[in-house]
Amino acid sequence: MDGKELLTMRHIKKQFPGVLALNDVDFTLRKGEIHALMGENGAGKSTLIKILTGVYQMDEGEVRIEGEKVSIHSPQAAQNSGISTVYQEITLCPNLTVAENMFIGRDNSLFSNRKKYEKRADELLKQLEIPAKSTQQLGRCSLAIQQMVAIARAVDMKCKVLILDEPTSSLDDKEVNMLFKLMRNLKSEGVGIIFVTHFLEQVYEVSDRITVLRNGELVGEYLTEELPQVELVSKMIGKALDELNSLGDPDETKKVSDEVFYEAEGLSSENALPFDFKIHKGEVNGFTGLLGSGRSESVRAIFGADKVTGGKIKIKGAQVKITKPIDAMKHGIGYLAEDRKRDGIIAELSVRENIILALQVMNGFFKPISRSESEAFADEYIKVLQIKTANRETPVGSLSGGNQQKVILARWLLTHPDYLILDEPTRGIDVGTKLEIQKLVLKLAEEGVSVTFISSEIEEMLRTCSRLIVMRDRHIVGELKGKELNQVQVMKTIAGGEA
Amino acid sequence: MKNKIKNVFSNGFGQLTIPIIAILILVIFNLIRDPGFFSIELTQNNDGNNVLAGNLISIIDNASELAIIAMGMTLVTAACGGQDISVGAAAAIAGSAFVKILSNAGTDGISGGLVLAAFLFACVVAMLFGAFNGTLVAVFKIQPMIATLILFTCGRSIAYWISGSATPNVASPIIDGIGRIIPGVPIPTPVLIVIAVAIIFKLVFHFTSLELLTQSVGINGNAARVNGINSTFIKILSFVILGICVAVAGSIGVCRMGQVSHDTLLLDIEMDAILAVAIGGNNLGGGKFKISGSILGAYIIQMLTITLYAMKVRSTDVKAYKAIVIVLLVVIGSPVVKAKVNKYISRLRSGRIKASEKGAGRT
Numbered sequence: 001m002d003g004k005e006l007l008t009m010r011h012i013k014k015q016f017p018g019v020l021a022l023n024d025v026d027f028t029l030r031k032g033e034i035h036a037l038m039g040e041n042g043a044g045k046s047t048l049i050k051i052l053t054g055v056y057q058m059d060e061g062e063v064r065i066e067g068e069k070v071s072i073h074s075p076q077a078a079q080n081s082g083i084s085t086v087y088q089e090i091t092l093c094p095n096l097t098v099a100e101n102m103f104i105g106r107d108n109s110l111f112s113n114r115k116k117y118e119k120r121a122d123e124l125l126k127q128l129e130i131p132a133k134s135t136q137q138l139g140r141c142s143l144a145i146q147q148m149v150a151i152a153r154a155v156d157m158k159c160k161v162l163i164l165d166e167p168t169s170s171l172d173d174k175e176v177n178m179l180f181k182l183m184r185n186l187k188s189e190g191v192g193i194i195f196v197t198h199f200l201e202q203v204y205e206v207s208d209r210i211t212v213l214r215n216g217e218l219v220g221e222y223l224t225e226e227l228p229q230v231e232l233v234s235k236m237i238g239k240a241l242d243e244l245n246s247l248g249d250p251d252e253t254k255k256v257s258d259e260v261f262y263e264a265e266g267l268s269s270e271n272a273l274p275f276d277f278k279i280h281k282g283e284v285n286g287f288t289g290l291l292g293s294g295r296s297e298s299v300r301a302i303f304g305a306d307k308v309t310g311g312k313i314k315i316k317g318a319q320v321k322i323t324k325p326i327d328a329m330k331h332g333i334g335y336l337a338e339d340r341k342r343d344g345i346i347a348e349l350s351v352r353e354n355i356i357l358a359l360q361v362m363n364g365f366f367k368p369i370s371r372s373e374s375e376a377f378a379d380e381y382i383k384v385l386q387i388k389t390a391n392r393e394t395p396v397g398s399l400s401g402g403n404q405q406k407v408i409l410a411r412w413l414l415t416h417p418d419y420l421i422l423d424e425p426t427r428g429i430d431v432g433t434k435l436e437i438q439k440l441v442l443k444l445a446e447e448g449v450s451v452t453f454i455s456s457e458i459e460e461m462l463r464t465c466s467r468l469i470v471m472r473d474r475h476i477v478g479e480l481k482g483k484e485l486n487q488v489q490v491m492k493t494i495a496g497g498e499a
Numbered sequence: 500m501k502n503k504i505k506n507v508f509s510n511g512f513g514q515l516t517i518p519i520i521a522i523l524i525l526v527i528f529n530l531i532r533d534p535g536f537f538s539i540e541l542t543q544n545n546d547g548n549n550v551l552a553g554n555l556i557s558i559i560d561n562a563s564e565l566a567i568i569a570m571g572m573t574l575v576t577a578a579c580g581g582q583d584i585s586v587g588a589a590a591a592i593a594g595s596a597f598v599k600i601l602s603n604a605g606t607d608g609i610s611g612g613l614v615l616a617a618f619l620f621a622c623v624v625a626m627l628f629g630a631f632n633g634t635l636v637a638v639f640k641i642q643p644m645i646a647t648l649i650l651f652t653c654g655r656s657i658a659y660w661i662s663g664s665a666t667p668n669v670a671s672p673i674i675d676g677i678g679r680i681i682p683g684v685p686i687p688t689p690v691l692i693v694i695a696v697a698i699i700f701k702l703v704f705h706f707t708s709l710e711l712l713t714q715s716v717g718i719n720g721n722a723a724r725v726n727g728i729n730s731t732f733i734k735i736l737s738f739v740i741l742g743i744c745v746a747v748a749g750s751i752g753v754c755r756m757g758q759v760s761h762d763t764l765l766l767d768i769e770m771d772a773i774l775a776v777a778i779g780g781n782n783l784g785g786g787k788f789k790i791s792g793s794i795l796g797a798y799i800i801q802m803l804t805i806t807l808y809a810m811k812v813r814s815t816d817v818k819a820y821k822a823i824v825i826v827l828l829v830v831i832g833s834p835v836v837k838a839k840v841n842k843y844i845s846r847l848r849s850g851r852i853k854a855s856e857k858g859a860g861r862t
Contacts, residue, residue, distance in 0.1 A: 305725050326727035335725065343725040346718045348787050353711055360708050361727040368708040411726075 005067070006031045006192040007052075007083075007161050012061035014047055021047040022058075025218045027211055029161060029192040034183060036195045036203040036224070039213035040236050040291060040456055045196055048213070049163055052194075053085045054078040065160065084154030085163040092150055094139030098125070101138050102153045124152055128182055144175035148182055155186065162186065163194045168202055169292070180206045198292040199473060200229055200495065214238050230495035233290070237458060237491065256466060257281040260317070261450045262302070262333070262419055267311030269301035273474050274311065277302070279419065284441060284451045286461040289471035289494055295454055296338045298471065299421045302452075303328045303335040305343070329362050334412035338423040338454070340401070344408045347397030351389050352378035354396045355410045362415060381410035386436075402433045409437070419450040426455055438464050458490055472496055514780035514787075517832040518795040521778070525802050529554075529809075536809065541685060551685045554805055562801035563689035564590075564748040564765055567696050569775035569793040571737075571744030577717045578730075578737040579636050580785030581643025582773045588654020589628050589742065590749035590765040595661035597621040597750045598759045601674075602667050609671040622746040628654075629742025633735035651769070658761035668758040678754030689751050693794070696747060700790050713737060717785030771800055778828055799828075 007029040014022040022044045029035050039045045050056040052063070054075040063070055070081045078085075092101045099114075099121035121134035130148045132141055138149060147167055154162055164183070168176045183193055183206060195207055203210065203224070210227060212219040212235045219235050263278040275298060279285055287295035300306045304324045313322050315331050322328045328335065337343030346354055356374045363369065369377070378392040385406040389399055396407050405425060412420055422441065426434040441451050441464050455461050461468060462485055470478040470493040478493040529536040539553035568586050575583050600617035601609055628650060635646035677688055684691075704710040715723040716730040723730050748768075753759045777783055778799055779792025803824055807817045830836060 303725075324727075325725055326729070329727045337722075337725055342719075342721050344722055346715045346722055348718050349711075349714060353714075357711065357715060358726050360711055363708070365707050365709070365712070368706065368711075 004031045005029075006065065008064045009048070009052070010062050010064075012048065012051060012063075013059045014044075014051060014056060015059050019216075021216050022051075023216050025061075025213065025216070027218075028221065029194060030209075031192055032187050032190045033208045034187055034193045034195055034206055036197065036207035036210045037213070038203065038210055038232065038236055039219075043213040043236070044216040045213055046165075047216075049085070049165060049194070049196065052078065052083060052161075053163065079157065079159075082158060082160035083163065084157060084159035084161070085165060086147060086150045086154065086167060087165050092138055092146065092153075094137075094146075096138060097134065098132050098136050098138055098141070098149050099134035101149055102134075102156060106157065120156075121152075124156055128152055128155065128185060130182065131178075142175065144171050144178055147171075147179065151182060151186070155191070159191065161192050161194065163196070165196045166198070167195075168197060168199060176202065198290055200232065200290070201473065203232075204229065212236055228495075230492055233491045233495040236290070256283045257448075261315065263314040263317075264302065265312040267301050267313065268309045269297065269306040270309060271306045272297040272301040275301075275476050277469070279450045279452065281418075281450055282445050282448045283467065284445045284453055284465050285467040285469065286453050286455070286465035287469050287471060288454070288458065288461055288490060291456070293471040293494075294474035295471050296423050297474070298476075299335070299423055299452055299454065300337075303333060303421055305335060305337065326361065329358065329415065332418035333421065334358070334415055334417035334419070335421045336405075336408055336412055336423060336425050338427075340404055340408065345396050345404050348395050350393045351382065351387065351396050351399070351407055352392040354407050355381055355414060358411045359414045377414055381414065385410055385413075385440075405437075406433070409440075417449065419452075420444065421452045423454045424456065425453070426457070426460060434460070458487055462487065462490070470494055514789050515792055515795065516780070517828065518779055518792055518799060521799050521828055522795065522802070525799065525806060529806055533809070544680065546682070548680055548682045549685050550680050550687075554809065556687065556690075558801050558805050559690050559693075559798060560687040561805075562797045563687075563693045564751055565768060565771050565775060565801065566693045566794050566797035567744050567748045567751075568741075568765075568768060568772045569779070569797045570696060570700055570790050571741030572772045572776050573779070573781055573788050573790050573793040574713060574737040575643070575741050576773075576776050576781060576783055577785055577788040578713045578734050579643050580717060580783075581636070582769075582776070582783065583632060583647045583738065583741055584644055584769045584773075585628075585632060585647040585650035585654055586741065586745050586748075586772060587765045587768045588651050588658070589625055589745045590752065590768065591655050591658035591759070591761050592628060592661065593621040593625040593746040593749035594753040594759045594764050595658040595761060596624040597746075597753055598667050598669055599661055601669050601671075609669070609673055611673060614671075614673050614677070618746070618750050621750055622743055625742040625746035625749070626739045627742070629738040629740075629745070630735055633738030636738065637731040637734035655761050658759075658764075662759060662761055666758055666760045669753065670757055674754045674757065678751060678757070689755070692747065692751060696744065697790070697794060709733075709736075714787055718787070771797075774825065775800055778825070778832070780832060 005028055007027075009025070009027040012022050012025045012027070025044065025048060027048065037045050037048070047056060051058045052072065054072045054077050057073065063072060065081055072078045072081060072083070093104065096104065099118045102121050102124070103117045118134040125132055125134065128148070130145065130152055132145050132149060138146055141149070151162065167179060171179065183195070187193060195203070197203060207224050209221060210224050210232065211221045212232070214236065215238075257280050259281040260278050261281045265276050266274040267277065268274040272294060277298070287298055289295045297306065301308060302322075304322045304327055308323045313320055320327075320331055322331065325335070346357065352374055355378050356369050359377075360369050375392060381387070382389065382392060387399075387406045387410065388403050396404055399407065409425065425437050438460060441453055445451055453461060453464050465485075467479065467481040468485060468490060469476055470480065470490065472494060477496055480489055480493065526537070537553065537555045539551050539555055541549055542552045544550045568590070572582060572586065575581075597617045597620070600620050601613065604613055632647050632650060635641045635649075636643050676682070679687060681688055712723075712728055712733050715726070715728055716733045720730055748765060752764050756764070773783070775796030776793045778796035779789065779794070781788045781792055803821055804817060807820050808814070812820055
């Protein structure tokens with residue numbers, strides 16, 4: 001590491017309609033370093049990367065490469081300036097060979113001579129110690145190799161800055177190690193690598209420096225060895241440890257009924273590792289952990305939203321089978337999904353139709369809810385939840401995010417569930433609505449409904465939950481209740497290990 | 500009507516705006532060309548029955564099979580975001596199955612009960628083929644057009660086998676009654692069947708949650724699944740229902756001709772049916788739908804054909820002229836044009852509001 005500044009981004013500002021995605025952010029990458037870019041959802045990581053790769057244009061600020069000011073107005077311009085990106089999803093052509101993938105679409109005469117470029121590719125693969133042959137079909141290689149080929153392509157294009165965006169999320173441990181070896185090789189050759197990931201352990205294993213963003217602002221740049229894991233977490237989430245320590249214990253411990261409503265033993269799905277979980281009647285619990293820790297995947301498994309692969313489930317002590325959403329719904333479970341657009345709203349249907357959807361499905365095919373009945377339901381919940389809509393026949397897609405969320409909440413409330421799972425119900429909605437939803441959760445619990453509440457904002461969970469299940473790297477690593485329910489303890493558990 | 504037109508201009512484009520405008524234009528055009536074009540008269544046919552006759556009657560009569568298939572096609576389109584191109588071939592199969600049952604009885608032996616049995620048999624056969632298509636689409640996730648290409652290719656051969664490698668005739672007053680006119684009723688029977696099928700659709704939508712579930716599956720399959728909807732079932736069901744429509748249309752076709760001709764029965768109807776769905780303002784990518792739009796679409800296509808024939812366009816040229824009109828309709832109904840027009844209308848409206856505010860300020 002010679003410490004010479006390779007890439008400097010200064011005072012970067014980017015405004016989207018209604019959101020300031022980046023506000024006066026600085027970022028510095030030095031020659032021969034691996035620099036982790038960290039932050040939770042909405043921190044501005046992707047925006048920064050997209051500005052650097054020419055996908056977005058910044059509103060203010062400047063980018064310099066080796067001291068020279070550059071203008072990155074397109075992805076092509078980024079490449080010409082020596083910036084290459086390898087995305088999470090491979091963007092190469094699986095039906096072409098490794099060598100073809102390395103040279104396709106590049107402005108050189110090499111591509112016309114197959115022998116020549118295959119030789120060149122083999123040399124490069126050997127030099128980078130990538131276990132692949134130039135003549136192999138790319139699609140037949142493992143994901144890790146495909147990623148490495150993409151990196152080799154970037155290296156051959158004389159890239160100075162290499163951006164790896166969540167490169168390890170679909171690799172196994174062995175493959176991750178292979179990738180890290182390649183990253184260290186490149187580092188020793190003077191390439192600057194920006195490493196975006198949500199795996200904390202990997203950051204500490206491979207990176208030299210960490211830059212943390214939060215809510216579009218720069219929190220700071222740190223040497224990895226000088227930043228303990230728990231401090232990193234607190235910086236990402238946005239609470240200083242000292243400040244947290246002074247908060248003290250929660251004022252009261254919430255009372256919970258003895259009756260267990262739902263119990264799972266060794267429940268697993270295509271996306272969730274086996275875990276045990278139970279929730280009492282009228283209890284509010286939470287799953288917490290960083291993005292990608294497996295909290296959403298776990299509740300999806302409970303609801304059967306992902307393919308369930310194993311486990312025993314009991315409801316009120318009786319063994320049941322829940323493998324798909326309709327099973328869960330019939331047992332009184334409701335689920336507000338994390339991704340509202342993908343799993344929640346039926347955008348072109350009206351507010352009314354969206355509200356009655358789940359109840360209609362539960363009622364069955366031959367018992368349609370009549371028009372007048374559905375209008376009454378819709379009007380009731382539009383009023384109760386104060387949904388702002390022109391009228392009940394407005395397509396739900398034209399509502400604001402917060403109101404869409406309320407519509408989906410109304411959909412599940414209408415089914416009068418015994419157990420309601422809310423995954424990020426407060427994401428992207430205004431503060432007032434957030435409070436309303438929290439209040440609603442507590443009110444439901446008082447009425448005897450069990451609630452699982454997930455939020456990226458830990459304060460919100462502390463305010464509502466009487467028990468927190470903490471996850472890290474797809475495992476449950478702790479369960480906090482009573483006096484342990486404070487931010488310091490939560491963060492320590494999230495960060496784990498040496499803290 | 501006046502209200503409707505007013506609505507069109509104040510609310511922008513609705514789903515039925517284009518088809519209604521298209522019909523109005525065709526009607527006006529024909530009236531200018533020939534003021535008596537739509538005149539209907541009561542005449543006696545060869546058998547001495549009173550029948551209504553005229554261009555309008557022949558338009559809605561001849562569009563019957565198309566309208567029925569278009570209704571089913573709307574449902575498949577909405578649920579699967581794709582179309583069934585095997586409906587013509589499947590209709591030939593259903594028609595052959597229909598005749599197969601009837602041909603065992605002699606001319607005198609064809610009773611009402613037997614015709615009903617033959618029709619039910621045709622329905623079952625067509626529903627099975629529909630389930631086959633639906634399974635390929637819903638379970639194996641094959642694109643609808645590719646999945647139905649299989650039956651499109653082999654369907655008419657299957658029909659030929661069922662018919663015992665022949666084109667058998669059926670003749671009976673009952674068959675005539677279905678295909679043409681019931682003595683004493685001056686309206687062609689196929690028209691009445693279209694009305695009946697439309698009413699049945701309306702009833703199904705009223706007594707089941709099919710409409711809501713189909714639209715949910717078509718608009719957002721993921722969300723539909725998370726909300727407990729069995730989208731596989733809904734998709735297969737849409738193909739099965741289309742199968743029933745195909746059986747009805749195929750049987751009408753057979754009764755009209757008095758024979759089943761495996762290679763010409765409802766030939767090329769799949770493309771017209773898809774077109775009818777599209778002209779009816781339904782999104783071919785799935786989602787929200789209106790059956791009424793597709794029925795209008797079917798009548799527009801038929802009205803266009805009859806208009807062209809009435810204009811003495813040579814039959815070989817008719818398709819080319821049809822294509823020109825359809826290109827216009829589809830482009831005008833395209834999202835790009837719709838958005839532009841809606842923008843223009845809203846600008847006009849805001850302009851008008853500003854003007855009226857000014858006026859108010861002055862007084």
